[in-house]
Amino acid sequence: MTRIIIPGAAGRMGRLLVTAVASSDDCTLAGATEYAQSPFLGQDAGVIAGVGELGVKLENNLTDSMLANADAIIDFSTGDVVANAKRAVAAGLSIVIGKTALTDADKAALHELADNGAKIVQTYNYSVGVNLLFYLSGIAGKLLSDDFDMEIIEAHHNQKKDAPSGTAVRLAEVLCEAAGRTREDLIYGREGIPGARTHREIGIHAIRGGDIVGDHTVLFAGNGERVELTHKASSRMTFAKGAVRAVRWLATAAPGYYDMQDVLGIR
Numbered sequence: 343m344t345r346i347i348i349p350g351a352a353g354r355m356g357r358l359l360v361t362a363v364a365s366s367d368d369c370t371l372a373g374a375t376e377y378a379q380s381p382f383l384g385q386d387a388g389v390i391a392g393v394g395e396l397g398v399k400l401e402n403n404l405t406d407s408m409l410a411n412a413d414a415i416i417d418f419s420t421g422d423v424v425a426n427a428k429r430a431v432a433a434g435l436s437i438v439i440g441k442t443a444l445t446d447a448d449k450a451a452l453h454e455l456a457d458n459g460a461k462i463v464q465t466y467n468y469s470v471g472v473n474l475l476f477y478l479s480g481i482a483g484k485l486l487s488d489d490f491d492m493e494i495i496e497a498h499h500n501q502k503k504d505a506p507s508g509t510a511v512r513l514a515e516v517l518c519e520a521a522g523r524t525r526e527d528l529i530y531g532r533e534g535i536p537g538a539r540t541h542r543e544i545g546i547h548a549i550r551g552g553d554i555v556g557d558h559t560v561l562f563a564g565n566g567e568r569v570e571l572t573h574k575a576s577s578r579m580t581f582a583k584g585a586v587r588a589v590r591w592l593a594t595a596a597p598g599y600y601d602m603q604d605v606l607g608i609r
Contacts, residue, residue, distance in 0.1 A: 344589055345372035345412045347435075349426055350419030351400060352382040352390050355440070355578060359416055360391035362582035369586060373408035376400045377421065409433035414589045417441065418581075424451045427462070436461040436592040438585050440468060442508030456599035461592045465601040466508030468584030472558065473602040475573045476516050479560045482569060483520030490562040490569070491539060492517050497549035497557040505548040506530065509558055517544050517560070 346363050350356040351374035363369045374387035380400065388396030401408065404415075404426060415430045417423050418440035427437050428451075437460065439452070444464075456462050467473070483492065494517075496510040506514075514528055527542045539545075549557075556575040562568060575581075584602065591605045603609040 344369045347373035347412045347415045349375045349417050351387045352376045355418040357391040358578050358582040360387050361393050362586045364393045371396050371398045372412040374398050374400050378402045404429050416585050424448050431455050431460040438588045439464040442466050443504045453599050459597045461597050463588040463600045466512045468581045471573050477608050478571055480516045480520045483517045486562045487521035490564040493545040493561040495547045495559045497554045499553050500550050506546050
């Protein structure tokens, strides 16, 4: 059994991760944390997630004893992901990271950990379908970018704090890599009189409303035709199951910094 710790286990994604681990035949919950003022501290993580008692109480930090009795950490929390990763690496754990608002400094620190022997999977979206969208967008970007304009449209629920979504950011990176564009070519929304669209632009547009789980479309618009690649998520459980799949894959992977393209074997 792979023993997994989940920071932020009482949050929306944390509860789904607990559920995904609890429903797995080869994984077990080894620890769960929440922020220091959480009203859920001391309660059973399984009860909070709605799957019954698991015998794991929510604690306010990663303790030495918790880390000593675990194999991996799945961190989708809004806390200090890098600090959690450093604690996990020191204890010999593999790490799966789902936080979307990572800074360049965060990524550099995680890469440094991987260069020094850590096993890390970090991506903006753990859905198998979204990662297929990344793959197909890269192919389409190479084939179509000379004659087609490229735009990214994403939609999420009205409680999402960051924009654009991490998935949209990754889609922009994929298109830049495929089409030879740079960050300077990215346009975040348009208003006023920005002038005619330049061919090098990649537009990124964020919609927020209701309970939309996550929709992403990559639009390739040419003269007389257009191609649209779209993924729509109807349940966040797809992200939780993908994260557990990543943990399983890391168990036999060499040290390194990976994403779901590696996990799925479609890089």
